[in-house]
Amino acid sequence: MGSFGEDGLVSLPAPPCAECAEPLQYDVEIRRFVCGNVQCSALGMEVPIWSALQQSGLAASDPPRLPRPVHKGLPVPWVVPRTADYVFWLALDGARCALAHSRWLCQVCGDELPEEAWVLATPEGQVLQAALHAKCKDLALEFCPHLSSGDTRAVPMLVSRDELLADGHPLRDAAPSDPFFLQQWQVTR
Ligand SMILES: [Zn+2]
Ligand SMILES: [Zn+2]
Structure with a gap:
């Protein structure tokens, strides 16, 4: 925890769907996760990034504090969702x-x-x-x-x-x- 990977080595996290446990797909346009399993009752249902990370246990534990954790030279605000090695910069927790x-x-x-x-x-x-x-x-x-x-x-x-x-x-x-x-x-x- 706490150390981030280099560019290109870190793939987008894929938390499982809460219904079918298949990996959720990330929709870049809406910046949300979506279940793409046609056999799942949650097919097409949008899940906010922070919610999917939280439910799956992938969200980095991040107690309130300064200094902030740093990712590629940038301090990560408390309200920005992230895993141990991936930051969703334009999203909000x-x-x-x-x-x-x-x-x-x-x-x-x-x-x-x-x-x-x-x-x-x-x-x-x-x-x-x-x-x-x-x-x-x-x-x-x-x-x-x-x-x-x-x-x-x-x-x-x-x-x-x-x-x-x-x-x-x-x-x-x-x-x-x-x-x-x-x-x-x-x-x-
Ligand atoms: Zn599903
Ligand atoms: Zn402050």
Whole structure:
């Protein structure tokens, strides 16, 4: 655990289908696993990456902490699903993201946040996933510059929980975030 293979030597993980135990297929377009066994009752059913990895025991154990595990020179955020040797960079771990939402945890390191924390917010106030520590925000912007300069045009903002809406409701009164239907946060100012 903890050491990653070189490019090309590591194949995509193939967790088994929960119904038929045949290896699931990875659909690059939707970034989800799908059962392709025509004899399986779950044929064609989409399974989020994090859920398939969790159910199969392939998810890397990854306690909240800094520094983050490093893969090919890049720190892997706590909310990015991975196995011991494969990182699904553009995917989100719904279970961890829901915890970050509901428990005011940092999406990069997974630790608890102070009363005021940083979010990356678009000009319309839409928050990219969840909040972060100051140093974790700096880390994210250093290694993922597209977060702020890309299509989202997100900028870092220091906010308190009272300045956030979750699906239109004050965050403190919001129902817990659901791993399969994550909250969308919005900055109120
Ligand atoms: Zn199946
Ligand atoms: Zn953090």
